[in-house]
Amino acid sequence: MVTSYKEHMMASNKLNTIIRKVIPLKDIPTDTQSLLDDTADINTVVNCCRDEIQKSVDTGIMPAPKYFEQVAVLSRKEKNYQNEIAICDMYIKLVKKYASEHKMTRQEFTDTVLPECAPLYKRMHNAKSMMSKTQTE
Template sequence: MNLLSKLFRTKSPQVHKPSGESKASGELIAELTGGANLVEGRRTWELAEQRKDDLHYMKECCEAELKTMEKAGLVAAPYYFERVAILSRKEKNYEQEVAYCERYIAAVESYYRTDGTEGIADVRKGPRFQAIVKRLKKAKELLGRAE
């Protein structure tokens, strides 16, 4: 069941803050998923620019994206997986690079196999997903040479 379905099935979604302001979609997702989309209390997109060169945070964002995908039915954003792959290659950690590329591709393929693509964007057609697919091939070559 996707996020919108969950929102509409909730008897009284708390879409407003006590001040009367509307809650942002990220806040609603955090409520519905028990904070699955949060890393140290912050939404993953808030860390994207500030911590893009911090492998630890990018890996935490990957985990949060996968949990959100599972709980809210939203496709995990490829950005964090691509950043982990880039940072892993810089460290010559090709095994980790391969693992994160494969993990993302498998998760996305599983998502679309289960939920289909009717009425939603297919991230597999996007440039970041395609970059991860290409990166995987090269990372496997580099891993093979390193062994």
């Protein structure tokens, strides 16, 4: 029986590795291929963010950052820095809430949550920088 969050994450990672070894990625059906490039429709990806949030609520698993990052990429492409900052901030708040609800230790938070948020923190910082440059021009 899994007793701690760290053991749960290790078991989950081990299961994911086993699944990847058994089922080649090319054989896994997916409806998200169009979301992997910067030509995807932002509304479609935002709906995927909503689904990811709901899945997190239903399963108790930390939301994955991929759709939130994709919305940020698409927002940057449109030079909508405010939206990019908002989606990054939303994801960071979601995972902090998740960490709080699951009573993660500081070490668990550092090991699991921060690596997921790091690219979004960086993107948010860059978007704020770009937004301030465009406002001063």
